[in-house]
Amino acid sequence: MSQAETVILEKQLCFAVYSASHAFTRAYRTLLEPLGLTYPQYLVLLVLWERDGMRVKEIGARLFLDSGTLTPLLKRLEGIGYVRRIRDANDERQVSIMLTPAGQALEAKAAAVPKDLQCLIGVPGDEIGMLAEQVAKLRNGLQHASGELGTRELEGE
Amino acid sequence: MSQAETVILEKQLCFAVYSASHAFTRAYRTLLEPLGLTYPQYLVLLVLWERDGMRVKEIGARLFLDSGTLTPLLKRLEGIGYVRRIRDANDERQVSIMLTPAGQALEAKAAAVPKDLQCLIGVPGDEIGMLAEQVAKLRNGLQHASGELGTRELEGE
DNA sequence: GCAATTTTAATTGCACACGATTTAATGTTG
DNA sequence: CAACATTAAATCGTGTGCAATTAAAATTGC
Structure with a gap:
């Protein structure tokens, strides 16, 4: 059973988000470094x-x-x-x-940062907005669900 | 100019990913704590x-x-x-x-973790896979682009 | 064969993240 | 108005992340 159901890392949404978040931070690092x-x-x-x-x-x-x-x-x-x-x-x-x-x-000096980054993303502009919305909705769902966890310990299943 | 072009945090894909990543980590914390x-x-x-x-x-x-x-x-x-x-x-x-x-x-003890978390996500199962794929593609694009940055400093613009 | 280069981990220093606790200030209530 | 509860920051301890440096071992060039 354990072998057959091995979790595939690459298919996990959480890992995608986790690793994308770090990739973003790395990309921003280069752009923000001049601003300290x-x-x-x-x-x-x-x-x-x-x-x-x-x-x-x-x-x-x-x-x-x-x-x-x-x-x-x-x-x-x-x-x-x-x-x-x-x-x-x-x-x-x-x-x-x-x-x-x-x-x-x-603020003025940092004005170029979002555009510079958008060039790096390599995803069409209209897709970016939709993706952002979906991911934000995901976060809100998690945020809400995590609050629940403290109360009822998921033991019912 | 500065006021008119104020960057709206909520529309930024990067912030959505950043905050969703933390929300995931928090959700996992509860599930993984019993495993240490x-x-x-x-x-x-x-x-x-x-x-x-x-x-x-x-x-x-x-x-x-x-x-x-x-x-x-x-x-x-x-x-x-x-x-x-x-x-x-x-x-x-x-x-x-x-x-x-x-x-x-x-591995056997952790087998329930992905399912428990999927319940928390609050996003239809088929959407999860697509979203994971999109976010992974985004990460790969950033990963590649960040590598470039070290070499050519974006000064051409 | 041996010096220069490359590769792989470890180490170091700094900056998050966050749970838990503490401290101080403010509200509330009998 | 005194006891209690609530709130906002600060503090503390642990665990990432990552750039930069160091150290050791393997590979390459000549």
Whole structure:
């Protein structure tokens, strides 16, 4: 039984996503290196360029990351000089992340990145959008299902 | 200009893949925890269950990982008792990874994992296969394109 | 046959990720 | 308003990922 049902790695959606994610990160590394950014740092800036002054919690909700990941990352971004971390005067539990002038100016410098990457992907532009939508739906399904797992332990089957 | 062309995070294929990959890892964590495995460790075992005794380099080629990642991971798998690392007597640079009896026995215990996860995905079974294929193709394209980047620096544009 | 090159792992250093815990501040409730 | 609960970050420990370097062994050229 064990031999007959050997799992084929290449057919697994999860592995495809896992390995594609790393391939993306590697591709971005080359493009972002001139800006002194890693891909997760770039993601945080994308969020802030959309709306400046977001709190750590909000950024985390947007990127599906928690404070354990974001706090050190944001401190590095602050160290580079792209953001400032400002504790809210009204509610001192919260920390707002503000772009510095350098951080704002970076948006223009990073403008070419998405186009450069799109050239690398080697997939027709219209397919990219559809694929992104499908993968996002997949993520949302998993996100929801994982929450369930904590409660009911899948033992019923 | 900067405001008009703001990059919308949710439309980016890369972010979808990045966040879906983490969602997968989280989902697997719950399923693999009883086996004492992380997802990358599980991937290595999948490869070894297909063919035992592979060298580090071969495993890396299969999973798109290098020795910097695999060496410590394999040492942990050895510490748990699922594999042994055996240095080739003929070519002492090479290390073969052999499953222990416990590592072999684990295949049967892990047999339920893919099915359990498929239930969580919430995507019709036939779509999963197609999606996996598309994402794998995307990864292969990126993999190839990233190799190019090192040589010609995209400066032509 | 031996020096130069190539190949294979290991090692090192840095940056995520995330579960779990801690700390501090804020809400809530009797 | 005091006890309790909730919330937001920070902290801690473990485990990836990967570039760069090192070390050892095999291969090649001459």
